[in-house]
Amino acid sequence: xxxxxxxxxxxxxxxxxxxxxxxxxxxxxxxxxxxxxxxxxxxxxxxxxxxxxxxxxxxxxxxxxxxxxxxxxxxxxxxxxxxxxxxxxxxxxxxxxxxxxxxxxxxxxxxxxxxxxxxxxxxxxxxxxxxxxxxxxxxxxxxxxxxxxxxxxxxxxxxxxxxxxxxxxxxxxxxxxxxxxxxxxxxxxxxxxxxxxxxxxxxxxxxxxxxxxxxxxxxxxxxxxxxxxxxxxxxxxxxxxxxxxxxxxxxxxxxxxxxxxxxxxxxxxxxxxxxxxxxxxxxxxxxxxxxxxxxxxxxxxxxxxxxxxxxxxxxxxxxxxxxxxxxxxxxxxxxxxxxxxxxxxxxxx
Amino acid sequence: xxxxxxxxxxxxxxxxxxxxxxxxxxxxxxxxxxxxxxxxxxxxxxxxxxxxxxxxxxxxxxxxxxxxxxxxxxxxxxxxxx
Numbered sequence: 486x487x488x489x490x491x492x493x494x495x496x497x498x499x500x501x502x503x504x505x506x507x508x509x510x511x512x513x514x515x516x517x518x519x520x521x522x523x524x525x526x527x528x529x530x531x532x533x534x535x536x537x538x539x540x541x542x543x544x545x546x547x548x549x550x551x552x553x554x555x556x557x558x559x560x561x562x563x564x565x566x567x568x569x570x571x572x573x574x575x576x577x578x579x580x581x582x583x584x585x586x587x588x589x590x591x592x593x594x595x596x597x598x599x600x601x602x603x604x605x606x607x608x609x610x611x612x613x614x615x616x617x618x619x620x621x622x623x624x625x626x627x628x629x630x631x632x633x634x635x636x637x638x639x640x641x642x643x644x645x646x647x648x649x650x651x652x653x654x655x656x657x658x659x660x661x662x663x664x665x666x667x668x669x670x671x672x673x674x675x676x677x678x679x680x681x682x683x684x685x686x687x688x689x690x691x692x693x694x695x696x697x698x699x700x701x702x703x704x705x706x707x708x709x710x711x712x713x714x715x716x717x718x719x720x721x722x723x724x725x726x727x728x729x730x731x732x733x734x735x736x737x738x739x740x741x742x743x744x745x746x747x748x749x750x751x752x753x754x755x756x757x758x759x760x761x762x763x764x765x766x767x768x769x770x771x772x773x774x775x776x777x778x779x780x781x782x783x784x785x786x787x788x789x790x791x792x793x794x795x796x797x798x799x800x801x802x803x804x805x806x807x808x809x810x811x812x813x814x815x816x817x818x819x820x821x822x823x824x825x826x827x828x829x830x831x832x833x834x
Numbered sequence: 835x836x837x838x839x840x841x842x843x844x845x846x847x848x849x850x851x852x853x854x855x856x857x858x859x860x861x862x863x864x865x866x867x868x869x870x871x872x873x874x875x876x877x878x879x880x881x882x883x884x885x886x887x888x889x890x891x892x893x894x895x896x897x898x899x900x901x902x903x904x905x906x907x908x909x910x911x912x913x914x915x916x
Contacts, residue, residue: 730852731853808850
């Protein structure tokens with residue numbers, strides 16, 4: 486069977502110690518059995534390594550930062566699409582998703598660019614600040630948490646929490662506080678960086694396990710592969726991991742995706758407590774940077790997402806290989822100054 | 835006393851627990867004990883096998899077996915359903 490030629494635009498081409506999912510998503514698409522994929526890379530900075538990976542990325546364009554707003558992005562995508570005739574676009578950053586979700590219908594109707602993203606409601610429902618409510622609504626345990634806006638509220642937390650507890654930023658960062666004094670310290674540190682509110686969450690002791698999953702938006706989980714980190718960087722990112730045989734975790738993941746009618750890729754981060762209970766710590770609204778492990782285990786989630794974006798029916802994956810590892814590595818690319826100059830000055834490469 | 839299900843063990847003594855992702859390696863004596871556990875042998879029968887095979891006395895075999903079972907339990911490889 487000959488493969489269909491399509492053009493897919495992908496963001497998240499950074500591949501640093503906190504890597505974006507773009508390059509792994511592209512690798513997955515390049516291995517598609519259905520599509521012969523031409524990749525258009527979309528970058529925010531000239532030093533995103535994916536820009537220079539010419540065996541993976543066929544053509545690259547700079548796009549405006551999410552803070553520039555929807556109209557700037559639309560204008561830029563219009564320009565890029567006139568040259569590239571994009572079939573599907575896969576945004577891979579949390580911070581840009583809001584804009585792409587808002588533009589999803591218009592990109593399809595005006596430019597013929599398909600995407601497969603969560604709805605605005607779904608996107609908002611799994612934010613850290615409302616995750617406890619998300620857990621209640623979707624029948625999954627989430628450690629009790631609440632938002633606070635002032636360090637003076639920490640004294641009163643004793644009524645609802647027992648120490649240690651976790652002090653989290655709205656978007657990033659988390660620290661475990663063993664005492665109220667530590668909690669105050671972390672409150673100031675994290676709020677100075679990420680603003681308010683701060684989320685206080687009950688600490689659960691156990692092992693972290695993560696799932697990369699894909700929902701069809703109708704209550705079906707198309708695929709799910711669980712992984713445990715074996716090597717963690719000082720930023721808490723997995724540098725090596727292994728796929729697990731864990732039916733209970735798959736069942737919980739299916740339930741979350743099913744009940745929330747999740748549309749698109751996602752990462753579910755759990756703690757398996759010492760008593761064997763699973764608590765959802767975070768739900769990221771896009772593929773994780775380790776999504777290529779799912780491909781290695783027999784589930785090509787990015788390929789399935791492209792199929793759904795194009796309106797094709799996808800049969801859910803029923804199995805995956807357990808005990809498969811990914812081991813990440815860094816790689817020094819040698820880049821000619823002329824290439825760096827081109828992307829920096831012209832915004833395309 | 836049973837090994838947890840799905841535990842993968844190779845002839846070289848490499849052990850993989852697919853439900854936790856943990857892996858370990860053991861020496862030939864440990865491998866032999868695991869093989870006997872898989873055959874649902876009780877403690878007394880395992881001690882008898884070990885003394886016969888590795889020329890050690892009963893008390894040494896019993897102590898070594900207890901130590902090894904403790905390690906298996908700590909690593910969630912063994913449960914205590916008799």
